[in-house]
Amino acid sequence: MTELRQAIEELVEKHLPDDSHFVVEVKLEEKLGKTRVLILIDSDEGVTIQACAKVSRAVSEELEAKEMVGEAYVLEVSSPGLDFPLGSKRQYQKNIGRELKLTLASGADVSGKLLEVDSEKVKLLVKKKEKGKKATEEEVLFPFAEIKKSIVQVSFK
Incomplete structure (x- = not known):
């Protein structure tokens, strides 16, 4: 096969x-x-x-x-539907500027705006909310090796 x-x-x-x-x-x-x-x-x-x-x-x-x-x-x-996980660097590049939800190998979920992609990792702008404080945004790198699944989030704004 x-x-x-x-x-x-x-x-x-x-x-x-x-x-x-x-x-x-x-x-x-x-x-x-x-x-x-x-x-x-x-x-x-x-x-x-x-x-x-x-x-x-x-x-x-x-x-x-x-x-x-x-x-x-x-x-x-x-074509792959919106709920189909991203699988290639080219698919990630096509979605720069869009909101992604990553499921990491650790089991954690992270959402953020896709800023950059290279051959080994992606960079997301992630909102950090601490109790009693105003939410801040932080750029975070995620190696492809740590990403189990990536789904583009649909926005109806």
Whole structure:
């Protein structure tokens, strides 16, 4: 399954609309004798339905021509939802300026505004509230190795 997943990921990369698009994840699941191929793509400017349809058609044609997956399969191409954890540096960079909720390896949750990203860590502006005092903001670095999950927080302001 790992080799097939990698082969499909390479197909997807070949058929992305342009350099602003990238693969987030390729998942393969077996359900009731059918293989479900889930492809998540993202873009620095956001993903359109047209981009998903283009990738879906191109990948589907190649999967069938090369008989890479059994006859009974379901192919889904979409962008990751807001509740989908960030997984790559590129996804973090796309969300600079937005509020994130990090779940750390220690189990603690931290929320703050994403300020910077580099190859090893992220910098958040975190609000610190001490009892009886006015809340202050502090820039805090979090190495990727300590981050278990990162979710963009939706603001309706």
